[in-house]
Amino acid sequence: MHHPGPPRFAAVGDDVELAPRSPDTDASEDYSWSVVEAPEGSEAALGDAAVEHLVPDEPGVYGVELDAPDGQHRLTVRAFAGERHPVRFEVDADEVAHEDADDVWVSSSFNEHVLGTIRASRDGDAFVYETELPPGEYKAIFVPDDNYEDAAFERRRVDGSDRPRISLDAAVEDGEVRFEATPLPGPTNDETAADLDVEFYVDDRDRASFEGDLAVDGTVATCDLDAVGDQLRVHAVAVGKRHSVADTAAVDADGAVDLPNDAPEWIRDATLYSIFTRSFTGEVDASFEAIEQRVPYLEWLGVDALWMTPIVEAYSPxxxxxxxxxxxxxxxxxxxxxxxASDLGTVEEFESLVETCHDHGVKVIFDLVINHTSRHHPASQFADAGMAEYREWYGFEDGEPAHYFNWRSIPNLNYDSLAVREHLLDVVDFWAEKVDGFRCDVAWGVPHGFWKEVRSRTKAGDEDFFLLDESIPRDPDAHELEFDVHYDTPLYHAFRDIGNGDEPASHLLDAMREDARQGFPPHAVQMRYVENHDEDRYVDECGRAAHEAAVAATFALPGMPMVYYGQETGMTHFREDMDWGGDEELTALHRDLIATRDDSELLRRGDLVDVEWSAPGDRAVAFAREHEGERVVVALNFGDEPVDVTLGEHVDDTDLVTGDAVPTDQENGETTVTVESFALLESEQ
Incomplete structure (x- = not known):
């Protein structure tokens, strides 16, 4: 079926990609789009290509129609007014090595880091760029020509309204289907849940078989179960000063309820272990067989899933x-x-590695790289040679294939091409049968609509399939029927800023509040990490004491902790051979943290709550986790020397991770705890 999928929700001015699902390249001329409904005053229009882009110019509901070989398909697009504010980015001209440059370009998430699209202006002794952007955090890089090494940047927060959030549930009782939404206002907004409107939308794919309509009363929508065809999918959006990420609930004709936006339960319990594939085996040449021989270590460490950097045939190796x-x-x-990749082994040998991982209780996550290919990929070479059927595989600008940053060697694939989409969906199907999930590289460069189709395909084959997006900075819209888990970029940057002494340790709590401020729904899972294959090692940059505190935080905070190979052995280079004879004390600490979290439903499921605390200096912070009447207080110390943290409640003196007694002093309802790097203590209140 070529129906383009669930309704789309956007702000005026956003680009909404429209594409047929399961495309047939041979029938590319048989697909066409039209706007059949639009708000008053709208002049939005579509072209005649198989893949089109709708840019809403007025708030309201748009109806678009796809004519496809299997019939006509309607898609609802709801556009909201949105919110933008003026912002000025500015760097000293002396910070940019511009003397020999032809131009200074601006590179940021708001132009997808495509150089040559925004030229910086000179204003006295500064380079500047002024624009209007939605509320949020932005980093603008001022790049001379394409030389990022000689660039300068400025981070700016655009103040404004936080996005609201919503959770949608469904239940069936006495023949009635009840969809109930729980809207939540942005945490810093001057609005309450009662101030938010909730809009419900029946999925266009189910409209024909749905006999009736929803009866909406505030945050609740109902219908008769008898009116449901094979399935009824309902989408809900909270609307205030801005609109939320949509949530979805589905009910089938038998009354079974599904919440397709929720992550599989195993993900909420798991610890992810990431390896740079060709370095994990140490001085032994990397191969699937050599990695397979080291799987018992993963089980011994206690991790639940193995993410391998790319294992397909590639140029760099x-x-x-x-x-x-x-x-x-x-x-x-x-x-x-x-x-x-031939240096790693055959597909059959990779499948043997996966089977061995499963035997040891470890799932395997495949690194899916579909934003770009190598410049040496056959399709890219054919495109360079001028072969028309491959020229469309890549977007060309001034005769050169489009790319992000200065990544000329990895040109972007063109998702406006049906041939590209069909090819990459075949890739998804091929590997999804062999692994337990995908980590999706440069996910921000691939259209949202394509990721929605990837989710639909993979979850149809395995409802427990894992999907992690590399969106930097992270994007809450990637949780709308796309990904289960997201990079927690604010927390990562907070760890670095705290470890380097640029921010107080309390900044960690500010970073955690960004989940809600950015609009991630409460059920979204964030990947908590201190380093990865693209970043310098934390212990090398920030020191051993801060490293222990940051690692402990990833296991003590809500979310999915990720350990990057060698993090647990004290490695100082981000991609070199695994140091198997490294820091045994640090390795033991990681094992203890993993085991403690595995044994504690509170740490895996509990809420994050504030506590009363104080400490000298700015290297310490404290918070609590609560779940079903239990409470654990966590104190972290990013400094090199032990610090006394005073908590506004009585706590037990036994650390839950180490089992050791922690020096404490209780007086007047408070407890002073001497913290070396971390302490997890049961509350006695």
């Missing part, structure tokens, strides 16, 4: 074999999506 220039043999420059 064939040329960057003797050093780390250009990132070493990373594999993010694909040559063949359907074959494994």
């Amino acid at each position: 064939t040329v960057y074999t003797d050093g780390w220039e250009w990132g070493g043999p990373h594999g993010y420059d694909t040559l063949d999506y359907f074959d494994t």
Whole structure:
């Protein structure tokens, strides 16, 4: 079926991609789009391509129609007014090595880091760029020509309204289906839940078989179960000063309820372990067989899922074999999506590795790289040669394939091409049968509509399939029927700022509040991490004491902790060979943290709550976790020396991670705890 999928929710001025699902490239001329409904005053229009882009110009409901080989399909697009505010980015001209540059360009998330689209202006002794943006955090990089090494940047927060949030549930009782929404206002907004409107939308794919309509009363929508065809999917949006990420609930004809936006339960309990594939085996040449021999270590450490950097045939492993220039043999420059890299082994040997992981209770996460290919991929070479059928695989600008940053060697794939979409959906199907999930590289560069189709396909085959997006900065809209887990970029940056002494330790709590401020629904899972394959090692940059505190935080906070190989052994280079004979004390600490979280439903499911606390200096912070009447207080110390943290309640003196007694002093309803790097203590209140 070519129906384009669930309703889309956007702000005026956003680009809404429209594409048929399960496309047939041979029938590309048989797809066409039209606008059949639009708000008064709208002049939004569509072209005649198989993949089109609707840019709403007025708030309201748009109806678009796809003519496809299997019939006509209607799609609802709801556009909201949105909110934008003026912002000025400015850097000192002396900070940018511009003397020999032809231009200074602005690179940021708001232009997808495409150089050549925004030219900086000179204003006296500064380079500046002025625009209007939605509320949020932004980093604008001022780049001379394409030289990021000589660039300067400024971070700015655009103040304004937080996005509201919503959760949607469904129940069936006495033949009635009840969809109930729980709207939540933005945490810093001057509005309450009662101030929010809730809009319900029946999925266009189910409209024909749904005999009737929803009866809406505030935050509740109802219908008769007898009116439901095979399935009824309902989407709800909270609307205040801004609109929320939509949530979805589904009911089938038998009354079974599904919440397709929720992550599988195993994800909420899991610890993820990430490896740079060609370094994990240490001085032994990396191969699937060599990695398979080391799977017992993963079970011993206690992790639940293994994320491997790319294992398909790629260019970098064939040329960057003797050093780390250009990132070493990373594999993010694909040559063949359907074959494994020859230096690692065969597809069959990879499947043997997966089977062994499963035997040891470890799931395998495949690094899906579909934003771009290598410049040496056959399709890219054919496009460079002028072959028309492959020219459309890549977006060309001034004769050069489009790319992000200065990544000329990895050109972007063109998702306006049905051939590209069909090819990559085949890639998704091929690997989804062999692994337990995808980590999706440069997810922010691939259209939201395509990720919605990827989710639909993978979850149809395995409802427990894992989907993690690399969206930097993270994007709450990626939780709208797309991904289960998201990079917690605010917390990552907070760890770095705290560890470097640029922010107080209490900044950690500010970063945690960003989940709600940005509009992530309460059920969204965030990946908590201190380092990864793209970043310098935390222990090298910030020191051992801060490293222990940050790692403990990833296990003590809500979310999914991720351990990057060598983090647990004290490695100081981000991609070099695994140091198997490293810091045994640090390794033991990671094992203890993993085991403590595994044994504690409170740490895996509990709410994050504030506590009363004080400490000298700014290297300490405290918070609590609560669940079903239990409460644990967590104190962290990012400093090099122990610090006395005074808590506004009585706590037990036994640390839940180490089992050791922690020096405490109780007086007048308070407890003073001497914290070396961390302490997890049961509350006695």
